[in-house]
Amino acid sequence: MRCIDAHEHAHAAWKHAGKELTMTEEAPAAVCDTLIRNGYLITMDTQRAVYACGAVAINGNAIVAVGRDADIAARFRPRRVIDAKGGVIHPGFIDCHCHVAIHLSRGIIPDHPTPQAAPFSFADWTNHLEDEDEHIQAQIVGLEMLRHGYTFFLEPGTVYEPDAAAAAAESVGVRAGLADPYMWDVSGGPQSRPSTTRRIPNDAKRAFKVLGGQLARNKDPDALVRGHVAIYGACYSSESLMRAAKDCADAHGVTFTMHHNFDQDDAKIVDERYGGVHNMVYFAKRGLLGPNCLYVHMNIIRDDEIPVILDSGMSLVWQPGNSMYYKINANFKPRIPELIERGCNVAFGVDAAKIWTFGDLELLGYLDASQHGHYISAARIMEMRTVHAAHAVGLSHMIGSIESGKRADIVIRSVDVPEILPGANPIQELLLSGHRATASTVLVDGRLVFLDGRSTQVDQNTVIAAGRAMARRVLDRAGYIPRLPWTVVN
Ligand SMILES: [Zn+2]
Structure with a gap:
């Protein structure tokens, strides 16, 4: 040679x-x-x-x-x-926002996101999950990640049984970050239908009691699966829960993450709750932003929120697929490309893997930025998948380069x-x-x-077959009737 x-x-x-x-x-x-x-x-x-x-x-x-x-x-x-x-x-690439418990609902959630076309929701899926179902989905996530060159996923507190997801990640040999499940204490957000909250209600007493439980994983410095702090989102959480979660993350030196401003409804609810002040401005005044904060989606960002985000040193997860899928960017120009150009730390996350897989969001982001007059180079995307993502999940000292x-x-x-x-x-x-x-x-x-x-860790074909069987079981429990475009002869 x-x-x-x-x-x-x-x-x-x-x-x-x-x-x-x-x-x-x-x-x-x-x-x-x-x-x-x-x-x-x-x-x-x-x-x-x-x-x-x-x-x-x-x-x-x-x-x-x-x-x-x-x-x-x-x-x-x-x-x-x-x-x-x-x-x-x-x-290894790093995915900063991955809901492993709904990963295999792909194909069941329709490709046309309207209420009429969507008789089956994520809540219908999650309400029929058992621990074993979460385990298998997390194994599928791990295998899918490896095929695409990913070695870490950050789960934002939406698996009911974190131990099941942890065991699955370890069995496949990928890293994971897990948080306490469904940290919410306020009803009325866009996804607070009773069916969504059946298994873990919006209960302040429970939320404060379990907060920080997943951080015990970090006692082992060599742990493949680590803990961080998450709340479901500002729409679904009181300011006191948000503050307790941020304080807990600060005290333990870990990332604090949540969904935020997915769409106009989200932004309006939180703005109104805090006196009409644009919510990122309010959070900054209340000390609820900082370098360990990782907020996800952020499809609605107003002019006065841009400097606040930049000054805080916080990170964002950009999921441009959602803003296109739900046509959010038809009315709200994405501001994240501008934030990237101005030095904000931004990474990507697959979120719910509705119509995409690991790595697709980066290409969508590149095209979304171009569509709106910005340019994100391939080299920048490489940084966003590696060193920037490692910073966002608080593990720059270990991974990312x-x-x-x-x-x-x-x-x-x-x-x-x-x-x-x-x-x-x-x-x-x-x-x-x-x-x-x-x-x-x-x-x-x-x-x-x-x-x-x-x-090299699991029999890949066996895990894939188990994933297929698991999805059928969940759909049978849920009484799902597929709506396919053409007649299928059995
Ligand atoms: Zn999400």
Whole structure:
């Protein structure tokens, strides 16, 4: 193998990718567990270093060296070598908002979001879930993430049994962030129908009692599944619950997340509750915004809320798919592209996986921004999926980049799929056309959990079959009658 010299133009990598791997003739100096070699290495470190032919040395769950393939190979005697064959190597992507308990309701929630077309709601689905159903859905989420190069999901407190989701994430080998389920104490929000709240009512006493319970997971610094603090949203929570949650997150150094301003109804309810002041302005005055805050959706942002958001240092999760799906941006211009340009930390989240999967929202965001006169580059999207997302979930010290000392959450992309050709501009190709299930090999916390497009931790076919059977069970319990566009002959 002739690796590309660092001084050569990076674009030359594609000419030399995939050559046969040979060891260096110099004597290796140190033992390491794993050496990933011969890949187009996008580190996302503070310098944004990219190695046309790079290598990563791993010991245990940590990255111990990163650099040019020839240099790293000369320094280490690995127990295991993974040959990237010239494929892109990048940090595991991070999804900042994923409702795992409704993940398999795709296809059941209609593709036309009107009350007439939607006889079946998310509440109808969640009301018929058992713990095992949440477990299987979280396993499917994990497998789907790995195929798309994701290694972490942040769940916003909407699984009824967090232990079921935690066990599922651990079984597949992905990281997860979990929060106390359904933290709400105010009725009357747009999603507060009785059917929604049947299992966990809007009960202040319960909410304050369970607040912070999931943070016990963080006692183990090596835990794959960690805890954070979430409330369902400002529409559904009193100011006192919101304050208690924010204080709890501050005291424990974790992220505080909630849904906010999904649409005009949300914004109006909260504005009116707080005297007509635009709600982000009110929250800022009341000390309810800060660098550990991660608010989701934010489809309605008014002029006076822009400086407040920027000054707070908070992060946002952008889900442009929803604003298009529900036609919210037909009346309200998305302000998040402007916030990104002005330095706000923004990441993406799949939310309810209605008509999309991991990585799709980034492409939608790119197009939504263009539609409204903004430009978000592929390189910026790469930051939003990695280092910016790691900051948003409060784990910058551990994940989000390939650097010595960080955990080894590393994805190797396949080189033999057409979507990421020609290899002349790997970041653009990967982010915009090759972003789907093009991951070949994935390590999480130093462990090889995905190899040649298959899980090494669970029998992938068995889990997929269990997911299909589980969805049928839930729909039978719910009495769901499918409305399909054409007659199906049984
Ligand atoms: Zn959500």
